[in-house]
Amino acid sequence: MIVPMAKVRILGPRAQLSVTLRVIQDFGLVQVAEAPPVPGLTPLELDQRDRRRRRHLQRLVEDASTSLEALSIRPAIAPAGAGPDPEVAQLARWARLARQVRRETTRLAAQELALAEERALIQRYRTLLDVLAPDLRELAQSPHVVTHAAVIPASERPTVEALVRSLEGQGGQGVLVRAHTLENRDLVLLIVIPSSISATMERVLAEARVPEVSLPAQFRAASLTQAVPLMLERLARIPEEQDSVRRERQALGREHGRELLRALAAAHDLLSQLDAFEHCAATAHAFALEGWTPKANTRHLVSTLKRDAGAQIAVEEVAEEDWIGEQVPVVLSNPRFFRPFEGLVRLMPLPRYGTIDPTPFVAVFFPVLFGLMLADIGYGLVLGALGLLVHRRTKPGSAGRTIAEMIGPCAVMSILSGVLFGELFGDLGRRAFGLHPILFDRQEAVVASLLLAIGLGFVHITLGLILGVVSAWRREPRHAIGRGVATVMVLLIVLALLAAVDVLPASLLSPSVVALLIAFPILIAMEGVAGAVEFLSTLGNMLSYARVMALGLASVMLAVVANRMSGITGSAVVGVLLALLFHLVNFGIGVFGPGIHALRLHYVEFFGKFYSPGGAPYQPFAHWRAPSVARSR
Amino acid sequence: MENWWVPISAAVAMIVCALATAWAQSRIGAAGAAALAEKPELANTVIILVAIPETMTILGFVVAMLLILGTG
Numbered sequence: 001m002i003v004p005m006a007k008v009r010i011l012g013p014r015a016q017l018s019v020t021l022r023v024i025q026d027f028g029l030v031q032v033a034e035a036p037p038v039p040g041l042t043p044l045e046l047d048q049r050d051r052r053r054r055r056h057l058q059r060l061v062e063d064a065s066t067s068l069e070a071l072s073i074r075p076a077i078a079p080a081g082a083g084p085d086p087e088v089a090q091l092a093r094w095a096r097l098a099r100q101v102r103r104e105t106t107r108l109a110a111q112e113l114a115l116a117e118e119r120a121l122i123q124r125y126r127t128l129l130d131v132l133a134p135d136l137r138e139l140a141q142s143p144h145v146v147t148h149a150a151v152i153p154a155s156e157r158p159t160v161e162a163l164v165r166s167l168e169g170q171g172g173q174g175v176l177v178r179a180h181t182l183e184n185r186d187l188v189l190l191i192v193i194p195s196s197i198s199a200t201m202e203r204v205l206a207e208a209r210v211p212e213v214s215l216p217a218q219f220r221a222a223s224l225t226q227a228v229p230l231m232l233e234r235l236a237r238i239p240e241e242q243d244s245v246r247r248e249r250q251a252l253g254r255e256h257g258r259e260l261l262r263a264l265a266a267a268h269d270l271l272s273q274l275d276a277f278e279h280c281a282a283t284a285h286a287f288a289l290e291g292w293t294p295k296a297n298t299r300h301l302v303s304t305l306k307r308d309a310g311a312q313i314a315v316e317e318v319a320e321e322d323w324i325g326e327q328v329p330v331v332l333s334n335p336r337f338f339r340p341f342e343g344l345v346r347l348m349p350l351p352r353y354g355t356i357d358p359t360p361f362v363a364v365f366f367p368v369l370f371g372l373m374l375a376d377i378g379y380g381l382v383l384g385a386l387g388l389l390v391h392r393r394t395k396p397g398s399a400g401r402t403i404a405e406m407i408g409p410c411a412v413m414s415i416l417s418g419v420l421f422g423e424l425f426g427d428l429g430r431r432a433f434g435l436h437p438i439l440f441d442r443q444e445a446v447v448a449s450l451l452l453a454i455g456l457g458f459v460h461i462t463l464g465l466i467l468g469v470v471s472a473w474r475r476e477p478r479h480a481i482g483r484g485v486a487t488v489m490v491l492l493i494v495l496a497l498l499a500a501v502d503v504l505p506a507s508l509l510s511p512s513v514v515a516l517l518i519a520f521p522i523l524i525a526m527e528g529v530a531g532a533v534e535f536l537s538t539l540g541n542m543l544s545y546a547r548v549m550a551l552g553l554a555s556v557m558l559a560v561v562a563n564r565m566s567g568i569t570g571s572a573v574v575g576v577l578l579a580l581l582f583h584l585v586n587f588g589i590g591v592f593g594p595g596i597h598a599l600r601l602h603y604v605e606f607f608g609k610f611y612s613p614g615g616a617p618y619q620p621f622a623h624w625r626a627p628s629v630a631r632s633r
Numbered sequence: 634m635e636n637w638w639v640p641i642s643a644a645v646a647m648i649v650c651a652l653a654t655a656w657a658q659s660r661i662g663a664a665g666a667a668a669l670a671e672k673p674e675l676a677n678t679v680i681i682l683v684a685i686p687e688t689m690t691i692l693g694f695v696v697a698m699l700l701i702l703g704t705g
Contacts (some may be wrong), residue, residue, distance in 0.1 A: 547691040
C-alpha cells in the first residue's frame with residue numbers, strides 16, 4: 001500500500017531555525033517541501049559565507065568519494081549520524097586529507113596503468129625474446145658484431161628464403177644467419193654482421209625490405225644483444241612493482257579510509273542542512289517550513305520538536321484539501337511476504353500518491369503465472385534450492401536477497417502446478433514413478449490448457465479493471481463509471497460465450513447480448529471512441545495470456561525431448577549426460593522466459609488497466625547513509 | 634491427403650507471425666541497445682520492451698495449434 005502522508009508546517013523563532021533543522025535531520029522522516037507561499041514570509045537565501053561553505057563542502061564530497069572509490073572502500077556501515085556538527089577546523093583538516101588522498105590515489109592509479117601498459121608491451125615480444133635469448137647470450141662474448149632480428153610472415157617465406165641463402169653466401173665475410181620457426185609458421189631471423197661491413201649489409205637488408213623487429217622506445221638505444229636481457233629482466237620485475245603499488249594503496253585505505261568516510265558523511269549532512277535552509281521562509285523574527293512525513297509519525301515529530309528544539313516551536317498539519325493537487329512523495333509499505341515484489345513494481349515509475357500500489361497483486365499473480373508456465377516438480381525443486389543458496393549467500397536488502405525471496409513463492413507455485421499437471425522433469429515422473437496429472441496432461445489437453453490460461457487472464461484483467469474503477473472514483477467519477485461499464489461488458493461477453501458453448505444455461509445468452517448492446521452506447525457516451533478502442537484492446541489483452549499455455553507447452557515438450565535423449569545413444573552414461581544437459585538448457589529457458597513473460601503480462605496487460613505512474617520518490621531530510629546501507633533499510 | 638492445407642496453413646500462421654516478431658524485435662533491440670549505451674539502468678525496461686512483440690508469435694502458435702487440433 002501507499003503510506004498515507006501528512007503535510008506539516010513548522011513555525012518558530014528565527015533564532016531557533018538551525019537547531020530546528022538539526023532536530024528534523026536527526027528525526028530523519030520529514031521531506032522538506034518548497035518554501036510556503038505565505039504573505040509576509042520571504043524565502044530564505046544563503047549568504048555569501050554559506051555559499052562559499054557549500055562550495056568547499058561539495059569539493060570535500062567529490063574528493064572523498066573519488067578517493068574512497070579509488071581505494072575500493074565501499075561504505076558498508078552507516079556512519080554515526082546524530083552528534084554535534086564538526087568544527088570548522090575539523091572540516092578544513094578533512095578537506096586537506098581528502099585532497100591529499102585523492103592526489104595520492106591518482107598518482108598510484110597512473111603508476112599502475114603505466115606498469116600494466118609496459119608489461120603488456122613487453123609481453124607482446126615475449127615469444128621473440130624466448131627464441132632469441134639463447135643465441136644472444138652466446139653472442140654477448142663477441143664485441144665486434146652487429147645483430148639484427150626480423151620476423152618474416154609465413155606467407156612471405158619463399159621470397160625471403162632466397163635472401164637468407166644470399167646472406168649465408170656472405171659467410172666468408174663472417175655474416176651469420178640463424179632462423180627459427182615460430183608456432184604460427186612465421187620465421188624469426190637473427191642476422192649477425194661483423195662491425196666492419198655492417199653499413200653495407202644494412203643497406204642490402206633495407207633494399208630487400210626485410211621487416212626488422214622494432215623494439216619498444218625505452219630499449220631502442222641499446223643494441224639487440226643488450227636489449228633482450230634487459231627486457232626479460234624488466235618483465236620479471238614489473239609484477240613486484242605492481243604489488244608494491246597495490247600494497248601502498250591498501251595501506252592508504254587502512255590509514256585514512258574510516259576518516260574519509262566520516263568526512264563524507266559529515267559533508268553530506270551539512271550540505272543537506274544548507275539545502276533545507278533554502279526551503280525555509282522567514283520574517284525578521286520567525287521562520288516557517290513545510291514538509292512531508294508519513295501520517296503515523298506526525299505526533300512523534302511534534303513531541304520530538306517540542307522536546308529537542310524548544311517549546312516555542314509550533315507544528316501544525318496542513319489540511320488535505322490544501323495540498324491534494326501537489327506532488328506528494330510516495331512511500332510503499334507492504335507485509336513482509338509481499339515486500340520483495342516491490343522490486344518489480346519499482347522497475348516502473350512509482351505510482352502517484354492517492355492511487356493503488358499494485359505490489360500485493362503482483363506478489364500473488366506473478367508466482368501463479370510463473371508457476372503455471374514452468375509447472376514441473378523437478379524444476380521447481382531445483383529453482384527452490386537455487387533460491388535457498390542465493391538467500392544464504394546474500395545480505396538482507398541486497399538485490400540478490402530480494403531475488404531469492406521472490407524465487408521462493410515462484411518455486412512453490414512451480415511445484416504445485418507440477419503436481420496438478422503430473423510433471424516431474426517432463427514425463428520422467430510418469431514413466432519412473434507412476435505420477436498422474438490431477439487436472440489434465442498438458443501434452444495432450446492443449447485446448448484445456450489454453451482455456452485455463454485465458455481464464456486466468458480474464459480474472460487478472462477483470463481485477464485490473466475493478467482496481468481502475470476504484471482508483472478513478474476518487475478523482476474522476478465520470479471516468480470511473482466508464483471503466484465500470486467496460487468491466488461489466490467484459491463480464492457480459494464471457495457470460496455470453498459460456499452460455500453459447502453450454503457451460504452456462506443457454507437462456508443467459510440472449511439477455512447477455514441485449515445487455516451488451518445497451519452497454520456499448522453508454523460506454524461511447526461516457527468515454528468516447530477511445531473507450532470503445534480500449535475495450536477492444538482489453539479483449540486482446542486477455543488473449544495475450546495464451547502465452548501461459550504456449551510457454552508451458554514448449555517447456556514440457558522440451559523436457560520430454562530431453563528424456564528421450566537418454567535412449568538415442570548407445571551408451572547409457574552418455575545418454576544420461578546428454579539428457580541432463582538438455583534439461584539444464586530447458587531449465588534456463590524455463591526460468592528466464594516465464595519470468596520475462598509474467599512481468600510483461602503485469603506491466604502491459606494488468607497495470608494498463610489502473611496504474612497511474614508519476615509518483616515522486618520520498619527523500620527525507622536525514623543523515624547521510626551510504627547507498628548500500630540505505631537500500632538495506 | 635484431403636486435408637493437406639491444414640499443416641500448410643498452420644505453418645504459414647506460425648511463419649508470418651514469427652517473421653513479424655523478428656522484424657519488430659530487431660528494431661526494438663537496436664533501439665534498446667542504443668538506449669542502454671547511454672543509460673544502463675534501463676536494462677530491465679529494454680528486456681520487457683523486446684519481449685512485447687512475442688505476443689504475435691504466441692498468437693500465431695495458438696492459431697496453428699487450433700487449426701491442427703480442429704481438423705483432428
